[in-house]
Amino acid sequence: MELDAKIPEGPLEDKWSFYKAHARLVNPANRKKLPVIIVGTGLSGASAAASLAEQGYSVQSFCFQDSARRAHSVAAQGGVNAAKNYQNDGDSVYRMFYDTLKGGDFRAREANVYRLAECSLSLIDQAVAQGVPFAREYGGYLSNRSFGGVQVSRTFYARGQTGQQLLLGAYQSLMRQVELGKVKLYSRHEMLDLVVIDGKAKGIIARNLDTGAIERYAAEAVVIATGGFGKIYYLSTLAMGCNGSAIWRAHKRGALMACPSWTQIHPTCLPQAGDYQSKLTLMSESLRNDGRIWVPKLTDEKRAANDIPEEERDYYLERRYPSFGNLAPRDISSRAAKERIDAGFGVGTQHNAVYLDFSKAIKEQGLDKVKEKYGNLFSMYKKITADDAYEAPMKISPAAHFSMGGLWVDYELMTTIPGLFAVGEANFADHGANRLGANSLLQACVDGYFILPYTIANYLAGELKAEKVSVKHPQFEVAEREVTEQLERLMAIKGTKTADQFHKELGKLLYDKCGLSRSAAGLNEAILGIQKLHHEFYTQLIVPGTAGEINAELEKAGRVADYLEIAELMCHDALSREESCGAHFREEYQTADGEALRNDEKFCYVSAWEWTGTDAAPVLHPEPLVFEFIKLSVRSYT
Amino acid sequence: MKIHLKIWRQKNAAAEGKMVDYDLDKVDVHMSFLEMMDTLNEQLILKGEIPVEFDHDCREGICGACGMMINGQAHGPVAGLTACQLHMREFKDGETIYVEPFRALAFPVKRDLKIDRSAFDRIIQSGGFISANTGQPAEANTLLVTHEEAESAFDSAACIGCGACVATCKNSSAALFTSAKISHLAKLPQGEKETAKRVLKMVTRMDAEGFGHCSNTEACEVKCPQGISVLNIARMNWEYTKAAVLKD
Amino acid sequence: MKVAILKSTLSRKNLMALTGLFLCFFLVIHLLGNLQLLLPAERAEGSFNYYSDLLSGNIFIMMISYVLYFSLIAHAVDALVITLKNKKVAAKYVYDDRKQVSKWYSRNMGILGTILLIFLVLHFKDFWYLYKFGAVPVDKEGYKNLYVVVLYAFKSWWYVLLYVCAMLALGYHLLHGFKSAVRTLGLYHPRYASYVQIFGVIYSYAITIGFSVIPVYVHLTQYGLWN
CATH class of the missing domain: 3.10.20.30 (Beta-grasp domain)
Structure with missing residues (x-):
């Protein structure tokens, strides 16, 4: 299979304008004849649904949550980047493009990343118009803060709840279209299969989570906006319901998956306290502006943090990365923490954390100043741990956070199945091997508001004359039967282990072998381990109740079944990439100082994987990354 | 334990x-x-x-x-x-x-502790938005919003839609939820334009969904995870009366 | 304005607030008049009877009194309508500890209001009805002598006690009612809202103490220890 990314010709800065100027359009009168299905109501899904409905398409929107407003975009804290250069500090579209590409360790497409930076400008305008209460200067102009990995202030924020506010803006726009009758919203519906007819995506099979009914929905195009699958590690910063099922079912119907193993592990999260733990809460990256990260110099240190004298503390980030210090990028900080924890210097009852210490900041800036900057985060920390971080250092540890990988899409955000689009975190497009802070909200919004509405029209224009598909088509029959059979299969096992137990085991295995650092030996072990777990899952799983009613355990089981398959692909992906880049760190490929060693000669490509069957190995289709406009360099933060 | x-x-x-x-x-x-x-x-x-x-x-x-x-x-x-x-x-x-x-x-139980809060969504869809289509807006900094206005709007916008305000209210009133959105948008120059239409629609929908009257007991503010102020309710009442009186 | 608007929950509450605040205003006038009862007996009699006559004869006051009757009835009927709807939509919990997060009197305005309504029936019967339609003696100026009616009424200690209890109910009703009314009418400015709230507390105390002191004073000076 030849992968064509369909990058428009011409200079970098003109590619998107050129595309827009030449893309096919659909006459307003014809748009309502073209139904579009959008799965997911997070930032990318809600913004796409609202934007398409405004243009006149008839949209069917799906989410598994009980309300569109609860999609996990809501939890993003820090902010959203845009190259507005309001601070007059040298920002520009080009600089943002370069920072993002470098941050991703040069494993993304130039044209996509440039477009992301370019569209960032309009996003802020759009969000402000929707009523997003971004932070303002006293005079009324928009305020900015700085974020990791860049040297300008380009992050727009609404206190520590930027994701929530952006999502509410998109959700409200979506609900406005629902009221106008242009969007039909199906909450508590989970997509369980994609229906492909004559090679084109023409609908989905969804389960009504309130009744258990299996339902068919037909459309002229399907958009997957279901976010990332970092929850595969079980312990993550994601919501309990986040899953990879929609993209995985699409993958099994023929859409390629790109770089699935590239998962961002966020360095500042709360550590695991016990086996019962369901989630690792993220503490905003902004804490690293003033907090100093350290571990004791002695293993098996018994003293409380405050009793350990200065000379017996190892400020390992400052030691290893003197110029960036505690503000080193996420992948690097997380890996450095893991290195110390694995070497036996971890703190806390489980020896799985490092200290994030504010005593110096409090001494130098005063308690009030620190309270003003981080008060809400400190009180969140106290709510969860009952500890006062003003008195003693916080304990933090890395946790799975963001999937850079996802469905392979071309420049038009279309997967390898014509008519199937993937937007937001669900796709692999803009972040390369590591995402910069405050770029995820941006990408989700830009995909939904400004890119998909153009590219989907280009596709739909060709579908106007095509025969309209009905849900009575035999392919719907087949897909529905397969979905039902899978659910029946899960229900029928009646074993002795719950879906959560399998999920926890899988998560632990994956975190150890295909997490912060990977090795060929470990990955091979992991593949065997996952296969074993996969087998055990289908013989030992227990799902209570029935499939014809509300059944959270059945929902979980379905997701874990997919996770088991995704996990195996992740390991294959990590194994095949014999280099270290961004979040992907192969122990065999590192410099003498323990830094990532990229191999541009052999691995300057996107790994796109094809599903070939349950018992067959996935097939790799590399999409070479061509850098016409910038020169690849070593990503150094020392 | x-x-x-x-x-x-x-x-x-x-x-x-x-x-x-x-x-x-x-x-x-x-x-x-x-x-x-x-x-x-x-x-x-x-x-x-x-x-x-x-x-x-x-x-x-x-x-x-x-x-x-x-x-x-x-x-x-x-x-x-x-x-x-x-x-x-x-x-x-x-x-x-x-x-x-x-x-x-207005929040029927679906099963065990799971409830149906879609009434909240319907209140929002009746008018809890600013009518700005994608692509229409002008450059963001042409619209000045003072620091105080933005902070105050945020305080109202922080609502997470959990429904605790309704659950803790002796009358099952959705006044805090509805008013938080009305207030959020009314406090911003870009949202203010539609206030009258918005408040009439949202209150009508709120009533139709079967929520009770607000008795100003303030229990909702105490139990709100985001600490949303009951003064938002006063704001909604004011905007409603104004809109009702001035309506043509 | 459409009927739908008038029937909305907010409009119903506005009616409660407006009628309630008018009654609050009336209470001030009523109290100021009644304070004459605290004057030395001979001055009090003349002054109070003259004042009562003035109120009953003046056309302007007559009009106000119709507003008063309307307010009382509308306040009570509206309260009933609101309460019935609230009862219909409100939740019932097997285990309910919601009382922790609000003041008891804010949750029980209906009960306090019912107490006040019963009290009002009594109050109207004993004074208003008697003055208007009953046989009241005439004082030396020729005015109906409401003063002696008052003195007579507060002869028994249990009647005084009843009055004081009713005034306590009134006090709590006002403590929540005044603030609630102002909120309902839409005062949302944080600073002024807090000023008005403080004013409401002072007002409620003043009315309660004022109206409670009169029967106690009358009883004690006329029949009690001080006589």
Whole structure:
């Protein structure tokens, strides 16, 4: 299979304008004849649904949550980047493009990343118009803060709840279209299969989570906006319901998956306290502006943090990365923490954390100043741990956070199945091997508001004359039967282990072998381990109740079944990439100082994987990354 | 620690429900309330029983999915938290804990502790937005919003839509929820234009959904995980009267 | 304005607030008049009877009194309508500890209001009805002598006690009612809202103490220890 990314010709800065100027359009009168299905109501899904409905398409929107407003975009804290250069500090579209590409360790497409930076400008305008209460200067102009990995202030924020506010803006726009009758919203519906007819995506099979009914929905195009699958590690910063099922079912119907193993592990999260733990809460990256990260110099240190004298503390980030210090990028900080924890210097009852210490900041800036900057985060920390971080250092540890990988899409955000689009975190497009802070909200919004509405029209224009598909088509029959059979299969096992137990085991295995650092030996072990777990899952799983009613355990089981398959692909992906880049760190490929060693000669490509069957190995289709406009360099933060 | 639970079990919307007793040993004090529920459910499943259904998702207090009456209070005894942020250290060893769904005529129970809060969505869709199509807006900094206006709008906009305000209100009033959105948008120059139309539509929808009157007891503000002020309700009342009087 | 608007929850509450605040205003006038009862007996009699006559004869006052009757009835009927709807939509919990997060009197305005309504029936019967339609003696100026009616009424200690209890109910009703009314009418400015709230508390105390002191004073000076 030849992968064509369909990058428009011409200079970098003109590619998107050129595309827009030449893309096919659909006459307003014809748009309502073209139904579009959008799965997911997070930032990318809600913004796409609202934007398409405004243009006149008839949209069917799906989410598994009980309300569109609860999609996990809501939890993003820090902010959203845009190259507005309001601070007059040298920002520009080009600089943002370069920072993002470098941050991703040069494993993304130039044209996509440039477009992301370019569209960032309009996003802020759009969000402000929707009523997003971004932070303002006293005079009324928009305020900015700085974020990791860049040297300008380009992050727009609404206190520590930027994701929530952006999502509410998109959700409200979506609900406005629902009221106008242009969007039909199906909450508590989970997509369980994609229906492909004559090679084109023409609908989905969804389960009504309130009744258990299996339902068919037909459309002229399907958009997957279901976010990332970092929850595969079980312990993550994601919501309990986040899953990879929609993209995985699409993958099994023929859409390629790109770089699935590239998962961002966020360095500042709360550590695991016990086996019962369901989630690792993220503490905003902004804490690293003033907090100093350290571990004791002695293993098996018994003293409380405050009793350990200065000379017996190892400020390992400052030691290893003197110029960036505690503000080193996420992948690097997380890996450095893991290195110390694995070497036996971890703190806390489980020896799985490092200290994030504010005593110096409090001494130098005063308690009030620190309270003003981080008060809400400190009180969140106290709510969860009952500890006062003003008195003693916080304990933090890395946790799975963001999937850079996802469905392979071309420049038009279309997967390898014509008519199937993937937007937001669900796709692999803009972040390369590591995402910069405050770029995820941006990408989700830009995909939904400004890119998909153009590219989907280009596709739909060709579908106007095509025969309209009905849900009575035999392919719907087949897909529905397969979905039902899978659910029946899960229900029928009646074993002795719950879906959560399998999920926890899988998560632990994956975190150890295909997490912060990977090795060929470990990955091979992991593949065997996952296969074993996969087998055990289908013989030992227990799902209570029935499939014809509300059944959270059945929902979980379905997701874990997919996770088991995704996990195996992740390991294959990590194994095949014999280099270290961004979040992907192969122990065999590192410099003498323990830094990532990229191999541009052999691995300057996107790994796109094809599903070939349950018992067959996935097939790799590399999409070479061509850098016409910038020169690849070593990503150094020392 | 050991706890004794009395949990509302109800098979579906039509079925009668009742409180059922469960004992749980070896509860870790650092568990969140929902992790305690996970632990209970795992034990139930392994015993061949049907686990307790409850709404939850982000488990960090922002999605607004979780919500239950814990010991007779919305989101439990501690103010300013969602159920997922409540930890077992707030309870005593051997304590009996009552768990019920959020209740209101407008929030029918779907199963056990799971409820239908779609009435909130319908209130928002009736007018809780600014009519700005994608692509229309002008350059962001051409519209000045003072620091105070933005902060005040944020205070109202922080609502997570959990429904604790309704659950804790003796009249099941949705005044705090509805007013927070009206206020958020009315406080901003870009949202102010549509205030009159918005408030009339949203209040009409709120009433049609079967929520009660606001008696200004202020219980909602106390139990709101985001601490949304009851002054938003005053703002809604003012905007409503103004709109009603000036309506042509 | 459409009927739908008038029937909305907010409009119903506005009616409660407006009628309630008018009654609050009336209470001030009523109290100021009644304070004459605290004057030395001989001055009090003349002054109070003259004042009563003035009120009953003046056309302007007559009009106000119709507003008063309307307010009382509308306030009560509206309260009933609101309460019935609230009862219909509100939740019932098996275990309910919601009382922790609000003041008891804010949750029980209906009960306090019912107490006040019963009291008002009594109050109207004993004074208003008697003055208007009953046989009241005439004082030396020729005015109906309401003063002696008052003195007679507060002869028994249990009647005084009843009055004081009713005034306590009134006090709590006002404590929540005044603030609630102002909120309902839409005062949302944080600073002024807090000023008005403080004013409401002072007002409620003043009315309660004022109206409670009169029967106690009358009883004690005429029949009690001080006589």
